[in-house]
Every structure is written in structure tokens, then in C-alpha cells.
Amino acid sequence: MTLRIAMLLLLPTVAVAEAPCTAVQTGRPRRVIAADDSTKTFAAIGPDGRVEWRLPCRQIHDLHLLPNGHLLFQDGWTRIVELDAERKPVWQYDAKSNGNADRAVEVHAFQRLADGTTMIVESGPARIIEIDRDGAIQRHIRLKVDTPSAHSDTRNARKTVAGTYLVAHEKDGVIREYDAGGKIVWEYDVPLFDTPRRAGHGPEAFGDQVYSAIRLDNGNTLIGTGNGHSVLEVTADKEIVWRLNQNDLPGITLAWVTQVRRLPNGNTILVNCHAGPDNPQIIEVSRDKTVVWTFKDFTTFGNSLPVAIVREP
Secondary structure, three states, X not given: OOHHHHHHHHOOOOOHHHOOEOOEEEOOOOEEEEEEOOOOEEEEEOOOOXXXXXXXXXXXXXXXXXXXXXXXXXXXXXXXXXXXXXXXXXXXXXXXXXXXXXXXXXXXXEEEOOOOOEEEEEEOOOEEXXXXXXXXXXXXXXXXXXXXXXXXXXXXXXXXXXXXXXXEEOOOOEEEEEOOOOOEEEEEEOOOOOOOOEOOOOOOXXXXXXXXXXXXXXXXXXXXXXXXXXXXXXXXXOOXXXXXXXXXXXXXXXXXXXXXXXXXXXXXXXXXXXXXXXXXXXXXXXXXXXXXXXXXXXXXXXXXXXXEEEEOO
């Protein structure tokens, strides 16, 4: 057992009765599980705004709640950990294995698949692998990268119900969809909308450093544009049919838009990273751009919260 995993085992759960109220929510209160590498905190916040449990974490760019109630999360750029319902580690994988010991590698996306294997997307080696519980590679797919970077080749990626892989290539500013053989079957170059690039991470920056892409049930693709400060819904023919811009929501400024999710009721949840303490970190917005719900907790988390799971109480 590594020292890091031992620390996770030893850290006590924070009891709700002892925890102060730290989160502010507007709309119907939810339970939020999120992580922030600036505060090195991975935690669950209850509908009452109190910390339910807390664990330490390092860099993190992806997070999943599995059907069995386990959590699949990231503790640093190469380590993926599965926690059971009591938040005890039951599985881990380090991307420095499988041929990566002597080369730069970072992981910014992973996904537990229906057959029990885990998809890992490796920046640096520029590949997707699917591994079994023992870490053995079951599938290997090469990625197309125009501007190689071990830190920025990719951000979030998802395997679709059709068996393709939808990958956000951050440095290239492009969403690429690969089939099972690694062929690119669809590609979307995130527009700059005639806006000049501006350096930085906050609301003042601008670019096409795309973070996420989700294939919707209607066949469209929902995109979190990263430092493009927006959410786009794009058809298979690359037509933008819905767009949420940086200043479309009254009193809210979008910064680095990371993970996005379309709810069954048609609303969209987005994570608003690097936006500063005056703005919510997570937002739910309707199709007509009405703010339905927001979450902000700059006590437990900080200005680098890129991942979140939002649940009903």
C-alpha cells in the first residue's frame, strides 16, 4: 500500500453535526461531490451546505460516481483511485505503468466501461487505453495531436453508446471523435468567434482550449469550451443550435467552463472554474438561459474546482 492510499484510509470523515455551513446554493438544494486542487480537497457537501466528508487530493480533472456507489477519482496527474461506499480504496492504477515509466504522461480523462474495464486517456503518449482490473491493456488507440503537450494533449473524453471516443484536445482546440480502430469519424474545431486570444485562466482570458464534449441523446454534441467561457451545442453537421456565452447570465461571469451535463429536463449543468469568489462554481441553466440553481463554496474549495457530481438529496 502506498503512503498516499494509507493517508486516504486514515483521514476521518467530517461529521455533519460538527461541520459549519460553508456552501451557498440558490434554487432547490442538492448534494455536491467536488474537488479542487488549489485547496487539495475532495469533499461532499450536503443540501444543508455542510461538509459531509472530506479527503485530501492532488491534481484532478475527472471524477465519476459509479452505479455501485463507488467513486472513481484522480489523485495527481497519473494516479486513478476507486473508493467504495465507505471511501476506502478498492482499486488503483498509475499511468506511469504500461510503457510510460521513462516518458512524460498525464491523465485528464478516464471512464469505467460497462464491461468492467477502465478507459484511460494519456496526454504525452497521445493514446487511449482500456485496462482490466489488473492494469493489463485490452485495447489501444492512437490519438491525432497537432501540437503535442504532455499537459494539454487532451482534457475530458468519453466513450459513447455507439462505441466511439469523443475527445477534447485542449491544445489543438478541437473535438475529435474516433472509432474503435482509431479513425477520426467527426471533428469540430472550436471557434474563436472573431475574438483575439488572451492569456490567463480567469474571466479576462480567452481562447479555444476546450475541456469537454458529451454526445447527447439527440445526436448533438454538448461542449464545454474551457477558456472560451461558453457552452456550445453542435449538430452532426457542425451547426451551433445553442450557445451560452460568458455574460449571458445576469450577475454571473463564466470563466474556464470545464465539465458539462445535459439533464433529462433539458437543463444544462456546467462547472465554472477560475471565475473567482464572486461567481458560482457550478450552475444549472435552462434552455432559455434562466439560472435554475447555483453552488458556491469558497471555504471548502477554491478557485480551481474543475469537477463535480450534482445529486438530488
